[in-house]
Amino acid sequence: MKALVCRDYAGVSALRIEDIPEPELSGGSMIRVRIRAAAVNFPDSLIVAGKYQVKPPLPFTPGMELAGDVIEVGADVSDFAAGDRVCAVVTWGAFAQEIVLDASRAVKLPEKMSYEQGAAFPLTYMTAWHALVNRGQMKPGDNVLVLGASGGVGMAALDLCRHFGSHAIAGASSEEKLAACASMGAGTLVNYKEASLRETLKEKFGSAGIDIVLDMVGGDLAEPAFRSLGYGGRHLVVGFAQGSIPRLPLNLALLNERNILGVYWGSYAERNAGARTQVGALLTDLIVRGSLRPHVSDTGTLDSAVELLLRFQERSVIGKVVLTIN
Structure with missing residues (x-):
């Protein structure tokens, strides 16, 4: 699969799109998601330079917000099934065609919300x-x-x-x-x-x-x-x-x-079981009803991720930028 890969903490300009193996479920609580959209955030530019509060082991794929379709679930997962539309917040891994994540990090995405909207709001x-x-x-x-x-x-x-x-x-x-x-x-x-x-x-x-x-x-x-x-x-x-x-x-x-x-x-959600599900459901309901309006200022593709991350470093981005993942 295609993914944006960070092989050393040299910053945004050193990132490259590579073909890497598809991820596999690593535990009973995990789900595998086909990513349809991923949002770009300022912390993404920090994490690839080794300046974020979390330092992933190299190599890794950046990206913290995503929306897509569940394609496989672990044996212990009961809240999601293959075919469910979801959005999620991760610490890294969203700038790729697929991701494996713990089911507790995912929130069901209502049919009335687009994948772009789903990627634009959770983090x-x-x-x-x-x-x-x-x-x-x-x-x-x-x-x-x-x-x-x-x-x-x-x-x-x-x-x-x-x-x-x-x-x-x-x-x-x-x-x-x-x-x-x-x-x-x-x-x-x-x-x-x-x-x-x-x-x-x-x-x-x-x-x-x-x-x-x-x-x-x-x-x-x-x-x-x-x-x-x-x-x-x-x-x-x-x-x-x-x-x-x-x-x-x-x-x-x-x-x-x-x-x-x-x-x-992130720390609060890890310490309070069900926080992501509860707050995510509340926020998606407000968005569907039109009470909240996530602002997407620009869109791109995986090929334009580096260019868009550089714009974050230059402080020229307004609102949210979302990548469509083909």
């Missing part, structure tokens, strides 16, 4: 849901700052804020990106390349501050965002797309009883 929407609902305890009317709002998790967060009746504040680095954020329901737009994040938020929300920061960026934006939180505010740490891990003065947490909360959906 980003489940992460955003876990961050805002489980960790951030978001309520209707909350003022929520989303840093890196034009990325996959950011756009999902804006969609969820709109659904829950929260006020989304989109922070991004260009007017083009902010326009896309506005289309997803952001009520306040902040170009943090052109204006002071702290002063803009102070002018808009005054001394009361904001309720939640969803931070995918880190770097020098973390502290002004944290300072903008009001009493009891929650700073949700998702990632460090800017490249540097910030150091926050902890007296800022003490003064207004602000909270710093880590967000790692």
Whole structure:
């Protein structure tokens, strides 16, 4: 079968499409899936450079989100059968024609959702849901700052804020990106390349501050965002797309009883049996009913995966990019 292969941690440019053996079931809880679509995410560019929190043994195939058809199930699998349409989140392996994964990682894909939609939502929407609902305890009317709002998790967060009746504040680095954020329901737009994040938020929300920061960026934006939180505010740490891990003065947490909360959906799902199934079913139902609208900004094929990953490194991608796997 065809797959995008990483043979050393030399980054995106070293990836190659190769013919590799079809995967075989390795246990009774596993399923084999014919992949129809796979989403491209920023962490894919990190994992092939050895810069992600998980380091797969070489060689491996990157790719974290997929949708496709079950073609074989292990002896202990009762929730899926050959022919079922599914979507799934894995740590690697999605940029290929087939994959073997544990059945607990898969969610049934409704007939009303396309494979492209199925690949576009599980990692980003489940992460955003876990961050805002489980960790951030978001309520209707909350003022929520989303840093890196034009990325996959950011756009999902804006969609969820709109659904829950929260006020989304989109922070991004260009007017083009902010326009896309506005289309997803952001009520306040902040170009943090052109204006002071702290002063803009102070002018808009005054001394009361904001309720939640969803931070995918880190770097020098973390502290002004944290300072903008009001009493009891929650700073949700998702990632460090800017490249540097910030150091926050902890007296800022003490003064207004602000909270710093880590967000790692993958770890949570591993520790809480049934979490993927429960949240996945809830989210797919909202998508089918039109309450949530996953944003797919571009599509490609396995042959264009390297080009699209390079665009992620250049920070030129808006929303979700999905590969069709033939």
